[in-house]
Amino acid sequence: MSEKENDNLIGSLLQSWYAQHKRNLPWRATKDPYVVWVSEIILQQTRVDQGHDYFLRFIERFPDIKSLALAPEDDVLKIWQGLGYYSRARNLHTAAKQIMEKFNGVFPASHSDILLLKGVGEYTAAAVASIVYDLPCPVVDGNVFRVLSRLFAIGVPIDSASGRKLFTETAKSILDKQNPGTHNQAIMELGALICTPRLPKCPECPLQAVCLAFEEKNVTGFPVKKGKTIQKERYFSYFHIEQNGYTYIRKRNNSDIWKNLYEFPLIETEAPSDLLKLQANSGFSSLFQSAGEVYIEHKLRLRHVLSHRIIHADFYRVELNGQQNTDLEKEFIKIKSASISEYPVSRLIHKYLETI
Ligand code: SF4
Structure with missing residues (x-):
């Protein structure tokens, strides 16, 4: 099988697994960029089960960009209370004001414009651009790092500049350009449910037949990290x-x-x-x-x-x-x-x- 055929196979295996096994989550029922953006920010550094109710409360209190932009910061922080990483809430608030002022209240529709929003990095811009606007932008978050490192047995540390570059290129090479949003969500979902950090469920994995770490019987040897965070x-x-x-x-x-x-x-x-x-x-x-x-x-x-x-x-x-x-x-x-x-x-x- 050629490299290209292998990449296409990975995309189609991922998406048919996702169609059957994806979790029914409220932010997946919409293509409203505001709602998808809020969910992506909440889910950074937060587990889905913990972020779920926060998301519902946030959207109920601030149903659109305007209501968030006009709210006092204390109200935004109060809704966020207990979720941690409060700069995410402050940045959401600032970015909502930015959208009102610079984009006439309309959520930007290009990857480069989404990147201009306060608190939005490469991952969030790619996630919103692909999920909402079907733009061919690969996402690389912790789940994707783990799946790709095992799938291709990549020994380059994920917390190095060369690692980040290599993983982004790898994610791009297997991205299904026709269905980038579904593809991106499928690989992240696989990382969350099957290819988990400890005890991955390889017997249930749709990618087992093409996974190099599985073939090498070394799934927990990946991903490789350079250093530990000092607390x-x-x-x-x-x-x-x-x-x-x-x-x-x-x-x-x-x-x-x-x-x-x-x-x-x-x-x-x-x-x-x-x-x-x-x-x-x-x-x-x-x-x-x-x-x-x-x-x-x-x-x-x-x-x-x-x-x-x-x-x-x-x-x-x-x-x-x-x-x-x-x-x-x-x-x-x-x-x-x-x-x-x-x-x-x-x-x-x-x-x-x-x-x-
Ligand atoms: S076979 Fe195992 S290690 Fe490989 S991608 Fe699937 S769950 Fe991850």
Whole structure:
């Protein structure tokens, strides 16, 4: 069989398998570019079962580009709360405004114009362009890397520049140019359901007869990776203040994690801490020096894992008896304690709030 015939065979095997086995997912029932785009952004770094309900809530609250563009950012972040990687929500919001201003409210229809949208990279542009507009753009996401590396026994690391180039060329060479959207969805679905990272279901795989890694009995030897992600450990102490039915929060507005989400007063330390050590910290005295009588109790310790960081968080419940605290009011927003649920917060703070 020639290389070309083999590529055509892979495309047709993939698509007939997909026609029978694809999951019935709400974003697959439409060719609305806005809806497909939102689903693609939600599904980056998120499993389908976790993203499904978020997608439905997001589309219900922001059914089109205009409603998203006009919404306050706090509302967008609130709907996103718990999904993580909040830059995705901020970028969706910015891109919706971009579409209103630069494309007269109409979702762009070319691969190069889709790429101009904030937060849209090569993968998302190719996915929307092929699924919605049938443009012959190959997608290469984690699932596709894995399937292709096994199918062709590619030993070049997927996290190298040469690897990314090679995998993109390989995806392009097997792409069914007549049905690029279905082809792309089929290979991603195969990676999600059959050619899984651990224990791939090779006996059920439509590509088994043409899979080199299977033939070499080395399916788990692929894909090859260069290096592991180093996770930095960070130590947070949060102070949930209670003062006559009010509490204090602030918006994180630096370039660190959780930008524009709200949080309680925080002291970050280089190493694990406790109340005694915190009381000697200058951050502690600047928070509470003018607070009068302060009662503090340790409530909860949580370990929260992000892609590049592990956060060790301690939550302290603080009772202040005074009526006013001008130092805290200068730096933080004073809100009614009961209204904390209206503010977008990180999953970590959300977990704490669920315990009180
Ligand atoms: S035969 Fe196994 S390793 Fe090869 S593509 Fe199918 S599931 Fe993946």
